[in-house]
Amino acid sequence: MTEETTTPSNNFIRNRVRKDIEEKSMSIMTRFPPEPNGYLHIGHAKSICLNFGIAQEFNGQCNLRFDDTNPDKENEEYVESIKRDVEWLGHSWSNLFFTSDYYEQLFQYAVKLIEMDKAYVCHLNAEQVREYRGTLTEAGKDSPHRDRSVEENLDLFKRMRQGEFKEGECVLRAKIDMASPNINMRDPALYRIKHAHHHRTANEWCIYPMYDYAHCVSDAIESITHSLCTLEFEDHRPLYDWILDTLSTPSHPQQIEFARLSLDYTVTSKRKLHQLVDENHVDGWDDPRMPTITGLRRRGYPAAAIRDFCERIGITKKDSQIDVGVLENCVRENLDYNAPRAMCVLKPLKVVIENYPEGQEEQLEASNHPKREELGKRSIPFSREIYIEQDDFMEEPPKKFFRLGPGREVRLRYAYYVTCTDVVKDADGNVIELRCTYDPETRGGKSPDGRKIKGTIHWVSAASALPVQVNSYDRLFNTPNPGAEENMLDSLNPDSLEVLDNCFAEPSMAEAEAEKSFQFERTGYYTRDKSDNKNGKVVFNRTVTLRDTWAKVSK
């Protein structure tokens, strides 16, 4: 944790809420307002944990509100995925709402603004709007349509609703101040025309409210007390307040801004994530390399680890990039404690134990977790032929190599000591098989004469091993800020997925459930994928390595 962050329990938003409760004895109402135009990502998790977390902490309520005002880009698939992801993250909404539920009310409020002479229908085209808007240093100019009568505006606005105009022909604008130093206050658009099919209201509407108008009014309709949003809306707050003050809505929520989450080596813009999916750079929204909630879930990230991450990064008013290692460490810590252990050989090398009786198989006892007895034990079969990792053997090992080599003895985890007696090679000189002997006195990995063995390696029994495919995932991008690159695709990590489809896991892994994580001893944390591969093999996704292999690279 860096100095400028604060943990959520004492972050400035919680402090403010606490103060409001003390001073105004209010009951807290927050909302999480996603637009259903894509899948949720890790950045949304921050907002979800904040909004739902505050409601929970202060006995308030939190609504899930779909901000569905862009009919072209939104659909039911996204709505359903968002609901699923919020629930999976461990939160439940007090009410489920859609901004489209309020279209009629929003329309009536707009009529009220017109009646107050605070809104007008404007026919400037996009280019003219830009020209009239002015710049940061120059005041804008009033639209020639600004002084229309209330009657004329009411008539035009109703005709906009009735579909008498084409897209872009006119908009409804707030009448505020074209000379305001805040450009958002220079008569912003409130409604635009869109002849589009909406996933919920179908063709009922051809005018749609703009975000800045719909958002504050929806917050007020729901009696939201604290409307938490990201920093880019700070300059929109005067408009948020102007609309609600002008309309004298029964409730006037406070907008409070906080910094967006951005993670290095990751993109968290829905537009960019869409591009990755649409152009098939990844295997869909739930590709385990995606920073989407559904992708992290498929990769085996526990929801609790994501919540823990959101706690640790805290809530600030300053944008910063978080080291993705922080997220990975939350996952590692969670899994170190929770994941049962298992053995899986990724790159198999066959070992024949020549003094072990042919046709015999015995069951050895293995603990499911070295530090948690309560997770119990399982039995793993041992027999004359086993697989070990190719990397655990060297024909001419250097001094510090404590694994297997000709004439060397090593401990097979939970099993016996074995000594390599011979090496079988193919025509090209590659080692394809080892011959060993075992010491029957060392059952369970303990030596009766106290002789010291430095190396312990994992293995599986060849006869009963489960053939599996293992997907090792790495970061999708190999530059720290891919979203800022001219072309994010240039930063795609070509080695973000390594498929090993000749792996062998201990037989108990046939019963592994998707999303349940295991530590494959000495290798990493893995989760079974939702589907088997095309050859019917069980697939495991690597959730995270045992240690942060990037720590040196990124420092």
Ligand code: ATP
């Ligand atoms: P994008 O730019 O990726 O489309 P968005 O902000 O438009 O993101 P919404 O669906 O509108 O996405 O966001 C819903 C809520 O989640 C908003 O309140 C938004 O502020 C919040 N949110 C989105 N991205 C982040 C992020 N990276 N960090 C924190 N909160 C976020």
Ligand code: MG
């Ligand atoms: Mg948005």
